[in-house]
Amino acid sequence: MHIGSGFLSPPVWGTMAAVSGAAMAGSLAVAGRRLDDRKVPLMGVMGAFVFAAQMVNFPVLAGTSGHLGGGFLLGILLGAPLGIIVMASILVVQSLVFQDGGVEALGANIFVMGVVPCVLGAVARRLWMRPRAGLLADVVTFVGGTVAVVAGATVVILLLAWSKALPGSVSLAQALAVMDFIHLFIGLVEGAVSVAVVRFVLATRREAAFGSPSLAAEEAAT
Amino acid sequence: MTTYNRNTLLVGVVCALAISGIVSYFASGHPDGLEKTQEDLGAAEAVHGGLDAPLVAFNEYSLMGLGDGFWGNAAAGIIGSGLVMGILLGVGWLLRRHRPAGSASATP
Numbered sequence: 373m374h375i376g377s378g379f380l381s382p383p384v385w386g387t388m389a390a391v392s393g394a395a396m397a398g399s400l401a402v403a404g405r406r407l408d409d410r411k412v413p414l415m416g417v418m419g420a421f422v423f424a425a426q427m428v429n430f431p432v433l434a435g436t437s438g439h440l441g442g443g444f445l446l447g448i449l450l451g452a453p454l455g456i457i458v459m460a461s462i463l464v465v466q467s468l469v470f471q472d473g474g475v476e477a478l479g480a481n482i483f484v485m486g487v488v489p490c491v492l493g494a495v496a497r498r499l500w501m502r503p504r505a506g507l508l509a510d511v512v513t514f515v516g517g518t519v520a521v522v523a524g525a526t527v528v529i530l531l532l533a534w535s536k537a538l539p540g541s542v543s544l545a546q547a548l549a550v551m552d553f554i555h556l557f558i559g560l561v562e563g564a565v566s567v568a569v570v571r572f573v574l575a576t577r578r579e580a581a582f583g584s585p586s587l588a589a590e591e592a593a594t
Numbered sequence: 595m596t597t598y599n600r601n602t603l604l605v606g607v608v609c610a611l612a613i614s615g616i617v618s619y620f621a622s623g624h625p626d627g628l629e630k631t632q633e634d635l636g637a638a639e640a641v642h643g644g645l646d647a648p649l650v651a652f653n654e655y656s657l658m659g660l661g662d663g664f665w666g667n668a669a670a671g672i673i674g675s676g677l678v679m680g681i682l683l684g685v686g687w688l689l690r691r692h693r694p695a696g697s698a699s700a701t702p
Contacts, residue, residue, distance in 0.1 A: 373626065373627060373628045374628070375628070376640070376644070377640065377644025377645050377646045378640025378641065378642050378643065378644030379632075379637075379640060379641065379642065379644070380642065380644075381642050382642070400689070403689050404689050404692055404693060405693070407686070407689050407690060407693065409690060411686075412682075412683065412686030412687070412690070413603050413683075414603075415682045415683075415685075415686055416679040416680075416682045416683045416686070417603055417606035417607055417610065417679065418606075419675075419678040419679055419681075419682040420606075420607065420610035420611075420614075420675040420676070420678055420679040421606060421609060421610040421613070421675075423610070423614065423674055423675045423678045424609075424610040424611070424613035424614035424617075424618065424671065424675045425613060427613070427614050427618035427621060427655060427671055427674075428613060428617055428618050428621045429621040429622040429623070429624070429626060430621070430622055431622045431624060432627070435624050435625070435630065436624050436625065436626070436627060436630040437621070437622035437623070437624040437625065437626050437627075438626055438627050439621075439626065457682075457685060458682060461678055461681045461682055461685070462678050464681075465674060465677050465678050465681070466674075467647060468647045469647070469650075469651075469652055469674065469677065470647075470652050470654055470655055470670065470674060471646055471647050471649065471652075471653075471654055472654065472655070474644045474645060474646060475644075475645040475646065475647050476644055476645045477644075525627065525628075528628060529631075532637065535641075535642065536641070537637060537641050537642070538635060538637050539635060539636045539637055541636075542635050542636070542637070546635075547631070547635055550631050550634055550635060551627070551628070551631045554627040554630060554631060555627050558627050576602045576605075577602050
């Protein structure tokens with residue numbers, strides 16, 4: 373879902389750069405104040421994992437592929453601030469080293485694939501921090517992962533429309549219908565993978581992601 | 595860090611390297627959801643001045659000199675995920691170093 377170079381107009385990419393820049397600054401400030409030491413290795417490994425997963429395009433509808441976003445998953449495992457930092461690092465490397473996503477569109481891409489899904493993931497995170505996360509957490513994560521992708525896709529179309537990068541013959545509703553329909557299917561995969569990975573981390577590294585139940589209660593209270 | 599922790603982290607690193615270095619070679623080559631949407635809407639041409647990063651060592655996800663084949667992709671994937679991990683461990687290290695004294699740090 374990386375927006376390439378040349379699609380966003382300067383006011384649009386400038387605005388998005390400012391918004392994502394503010395989100396990054398806020399995230400770094402929060403992380404600087406209360407970073408659990410055990411989260412650092414998890415950040416590194418999850419960054420490498422999400423970068424890797426994004427390279428694997430799976431077929432969706434005819435002639436189309438999709439890949440994991442990973443922001444929703446990061447929001448659940450790390451919370452919004454650290455998730456945004458991880459996602460921004462991935463997107464910067466993709467854009468500057470691998471020409472994946474326009475450099476001027478970096479702010480927009482961080483917003484769409486980082487800020488939006490990480491904040492939604494952080495909401496679902498609350499369910500996983502309970503001592504016993506049950507079926508509700510799985511369902512919310514599956515549905516939430518899908519919603520996060522469709523929400524991002526919707527923002528992309530709005531930004532393209534604002535940039536006048538959609539042809540005049542296409543209405544906004546039509547563009548949204550095409551984009552969201554495809555991303556609904558990509559989102560279902562995102563939701564399923566999110567549940568599987570969170571379950572795996574919960575089983576093997578609960579402490580690093582969610583803290584002990586007492587710590588979890590502490591974080592939920594702040 | 596206990597051996598148990600180190601082992602689970604190692605599993606994560608090996609998974610990431612295997613996915614980026616090997617599995618990604620078999621990824622679908624079809625346009626992704628956004629590219630396909632832009633093609634279908636007739637909006638696939640850049641309309642504003644944009645900025646693409648220069649091709650220095652990599653041509654998209656393949657290491658130059660190794661070509662578009664398996665090895666070029668494997669090298670790009672492994673270097674890319676290693677780079678992301680390195681950056682994040684560096685950021686984490688900096689954040690810990692600059693943490694004000696006395697603030698919460700859960701070290702078991």
